[in-house]
Amino acid sequence: MSFDWSLAVFVALVVVAASSGVFFKPGEWYSGLRKPSWTPPNWVFGPVWMVLYIMIAVAGWLVWRADPTSIAIWFWGTQLLVNATWSGLFFGMRRMDLAMYDIALLWVMVAGFIVSASAVSTTAALLFAPYLLWVTIAAALNLAVLRLNREAA
Template sequence: MRNIGSLIVFAALVAIAASSGATFMPGEWYAALNKPAWTPPNWIFPVAWTILYIMIAIAGWLAWKAAGFTHAMVVWGLALILNALWSYIMFGQHEISLAFLELAGLWIAIVLFIVMAWRIDPRASWLFVPYLAWVTFAGALNFAIWQLN
């Protein structure tokens, strides 16, 4: 039961961070922006993020279960905060350039977690690899939107 309870805590923490994306939606402002031709359709984003958020929760839980509260967990939490902040900066404040810089910080936090968690539980690191790939793509998209607008 302890394992299920702690997994629920990690899922709740991720859900709180994910709520930023539900609070700060793209809306009309984003729809009016110039975007590159390779911008995915809008329906892709919630599907991708749902899968990624599940993986993020499990990765954090695995690392915590294996070693407790470590520096890797601090970085995991920082990544969660940065993830939540991006939606606020981009869609809440309409700050495309600042959102890109913030996303660069998120990218670094993800890489740091992958490296730190590898020694703790490699499965946690592997679960963050799709997150890194998606944030890399999101960063390229954010940068392209910034340049086009």
């Protein structure tokens, strides 16, 4: 069994996108914001995103191997770019309003991937289901924090 370099490329692309979270961290500004009572503890975000990013890489790779010309590959790449943008908008620019538009677009791209990937790889589509759930929760949190902190937006 030989190593598949194409999987390494998908992992590398995801690592690059995930690195936006390294450059744009929550910090003191975020800790000072009012948040809803159902906000997950800070320690949850890292492990959840680590698992999701692995699933995102594998899902993209599975679709690419099955049909590199599938529209699902476009959704995969687009969602990765939109995902990478959110941290910079929310934490970097402190623009919760723009981050809300970004995460709404992310939700559409993730759902689009699931629908389009299901015709190519059921496994890839299923790997994105937890991601869609997490993005839904993150969007609700983004909206709640935006509403609770209108003056900081």
